[in-house]
Amino acid sequence: MDASSAYQDSLPLSSDALLDRLRGWDLAFTYHEHVPLRTVVEAKTVEAALHIDGETPFRLKNLYLRDKKKRNYLVTLQQDHEIDLKALGATLGVGNLSFGSADRLLQNLGIRPGAVSPLAMVNGVENGVQFFMDARARVADRIYMHPLVNDRTLGMTPVDMMAFFDRIGVTPEWLELSQAECGN
Numbered sequence: 001m002d003a004s005s006a007y008q009d010s011l012p013l014s015s016d017a018l019l020d021r022l023r024g025w026d027l028a029f030t031y032h033e034h035v036p037l038r039t040v041v042e043a044k045t046v047e048a049a050l051h052i053d054g055e056t057p058f059r060l061k062n063l064y065l066r067d068k069k070k071r072n073y074l075v076t077l078q079q080d081h082e083i084d085l086k087a088l089g090a091t092l093g094v095g096n097l098s099f100g101s102a103d104r105l106l107q108n109l110g111i112r113p114g115a116v117s118p119l120a121m122v123n124g125v126e127n128g129v130q131f132f133m134d135a136r137a138r139v140a141d142r143i144y145m146h147p148l149v150n151d152r153t154l155g156m157t158p159v160d161m162m163a164f165f166d167r168i169g170v171t172p173e174w175l176e177l178s179q180a181e182c183g184n
Contacts, residue, residue: 003112003150004036012110012123015149021122022147022154025167030142030155037150038114040079046153057155058140062116064105065097072100072108076118076133077177091177092132110148117145118161119154121170135174137161 001007008014022029034046040061061079066072071094077083089097102113109116110123121131137143142155156164165172 001112002036003038003115005149005151007112008149011106011112011148013148015147015152018119018122018147021167022164025163027160027163028157029160032153032155034151034153036114037146037153043079055141056139058134058137058143060117060143060145062118062145064100064109064116066100066104067094067097069095072104072124072127072129073097074109074116074118074121074124074129074131075175076131076137077175078134078136081134081177088177091175112150114150115146115148117148118143118172119145119147119164121165122148122168125168125170131170131172132175133172135176138174 001010005015008016037043037046043059059079061077061081063075063083065075067089073092073094075088085097089095100108105116106112108124108127108129109120111120118131118133121129124131138158140158142157143161144153144155146152147154
């Protein structure tokens with residue numbers, strides 16, 4: 001199965017159910033449907049249509065990672081950062097990191113590869129996933145992310161994103177990464 005909304009009913013929480021929760025919590029967001037996106041390169045092909053003139057958008061690169069002790073992490077950074085996993089692990093104080101498998105991604109975040117997003121913490125919080133986010137997201141006008149599937153994108157303000165995290169009991173650990181730590 002792919003990560004598009006065509007298969008959302010096979011997820012622990014469907015994208016439609018997440019959208020209903022966001023609306024029920026009175027959280028504002030913009031909603032966009034598009035072709036399924038699996039990579040940052042593919043995402044850049046549709047970004048122009050999502051951009052609102054005059055806003056400072058924050059587009060994401062999301063990494064589902066594990067350490068040698070089998071602890072799970074979701075790390076969300078600005079999309080153009082190159083990542084050095086060894087340096088990132090040292091910065092996070094967790095040692096060596098590697099990418100988690102597709103099976104573990106579904107088990108721990110309730111999503112498939114290509115749909116990784118901070119919104120998946122709605123499932124990750126229950127499974128002990130630790131969440132780290134680039135501190136620059138706090139000053140963006142809008143943060144773009146997938147709502148558990150990769151053929152939809154939501155745009156939320158940092159205020160609404162933080163209200164979402166409060167609702168689900170997640171406190172992001174903010175990362176102030178230097179270029180050296182990101183591999184740039």
